[in-house]
Amino acid sequence: MSSQGDFVGRIQDNWRQRAAERTTFRAELRVIPRRLFRVLGSLYFVALAVVALVVSTGHHKVPQHLLGEPLAIKLLAMFGIVTGVAVALSVIVLFYGYIAADAKRRGMSPVLWVLVSLLVPYLIGAILYFVVREPLPMNCPQCGRTVNPHFNYCPACQFNLRPNCPQCRRALRSGDHFCPHCGVTLQPDAPAQVAAPTP
Numbered sequence: 001m002s003s004q005g006d007f008v009g010r011i012q013d014n015w016r017q018r019a020a021e022r023t024t025f026r027a028e029l030r031v032i033p034r035r036l037f038r039v040l041g042s043l044y045f046v047a048l049a050v051v052a053l054v055v056s057t058g059h060h061k062v063p064q065h066l067l068g069e070p071l072a073i074k075l076l077a078m079f080g081i082v083t084g085v086a087v088a089l090s091v092i093v094l095f096y097g098y099i100a101a102d103a104k105r106r107g108m109s110p111v112l113w114v115l116v117s118l119l120v121p122y123l124i125g126a127i128l129y130f131v132v133r134e135p136l137p138m139n140c141p142q143c144g145r146t147v148n149p150h151f152n153y154c155p156a157c158q159f160n161l162r163p164n165c166p167q168c169r170r171a172l173r174s175g176d177h178f179c180p181h182c183g184v185t186l187q188p189d190a191p192a193q194v195a196a197p198t199p
């Protein structure tokens with residue numbers, strides 16, 4: 001029962017931490033390895049070349065209504081079909097490529113999560129990934145060291161990464177001057193460091 005509570009607490013903590021990750025669609029696209037875009041682009045041009053070869057040599061099955069059309073029209077139509085299929089397949093491949101790369105940078109297993117998102121049907125696996133994924137590693141605001149987002153204190157400089165209100169003990173955000181929950185005035189010089197205990 002308590003491990004179940006820990007699990008729910010951890011998921012909630014992940015949500016809270018991730019809410020602070022300001023990002024854009026473009027920034028997330030850059031998470032996908034360039035290599036994957038290059039491979040997909042190359043495969044697309046190979047597919048176009050194969051279709052052009054097959055259509056121009058006449059050993060092919062073009063759609064019935066294109067049979068009497070000139071070669072250029074046949075080629076254009078077949079290129080259209082190849083492009084449509086390529087775009088649809090690329091979106092799917094890039095989606096799983098994103099999950100793999102994103103899991104890796106969050107310290108989760110890329111293989112496990114790609115498998116879960118592929119094998120659990122109706123996209124439930126993928127949705128599960130986006131629900132439970134870990135927050136990104138963060139930098140300590142004081143010393144800049146990369147720290148685990150679940151830490152309460154920076155292991156290098158003891159900076160309080162999760163300040164609490166000294167009166168009501170609820171979480172504060174760095175830079176708050178008053179507790180948003182009980183209204184107590186926080187130390188004006190170091191409003192985010194109120195709860196650091198002496199060792």
Ligand SMILES: [Zn+2]
Nearest residue numbers: 140143154157
């Ligand atoms: Zn630090």
Ligand SMILES: [Zn+2]
Nearest residue numbers: 165168179182
């Ligand atoms: Zn308070």
